[in-house]
């Protein structure tokens with residue numbers, strides 16, 4: 001997965017990382033771009049010197065039942081000037097469903113952003129990273145939530161639509177056409 005994220009990032013191939021897929025893109029970015037060779041998630045290496053993904057403080061390692069972050073939560077866009085906000089019709093926020101125990105380490109956000117990764121969606125506390133983008137890339141998106149849970153045939157998630165449009169080279173034209181939120 002890390003190699004796939006690296007290949008997509010370096011070769012301008014569209015990437016949509018969902019949940020662990022977003023966490024993997026953060027690990028890959030920290031290793032390759034920031035030079036943190038042993039950057040990892042606490043899930044895979046509890047001894048990592050660069051814990052870019054960590055266990056959520058409210059979780060429990062001993063009680064697995066209903067201790068994960070589950071269900072619909074709100075994500076606030078930090079800027080209207082990003083691909084995902086435009087795909088979600090310039091909404092100020094989006095409610096999507098979650099299922100995870102690990103999250104991007106909020107203490108590492110500053111250094112990741114200085115390197116060029118942008119966290120364009122956060123939860124209401126501003127401490128939990130929900131959406132990342134790489135502005136230098138045509139479509140490099142990671143989401144902590146699961147857009148597939150609310151996606152339906154004939155009414156696909158904005159993110160799946162955007163991903164496919166990017167893959168066929170039509171994202172820019174689509175975003176221009178729909179820039180007024182229509």
Ligand SMILES: NC(=O)CC[C@H](N)C(=O)O
Nearest residue numbers: 019020099100101102103
């Ligand atoms: N659903 C997932 O991809 C889970 C990702 C990761 N294992 C977590 O719990 O945070």
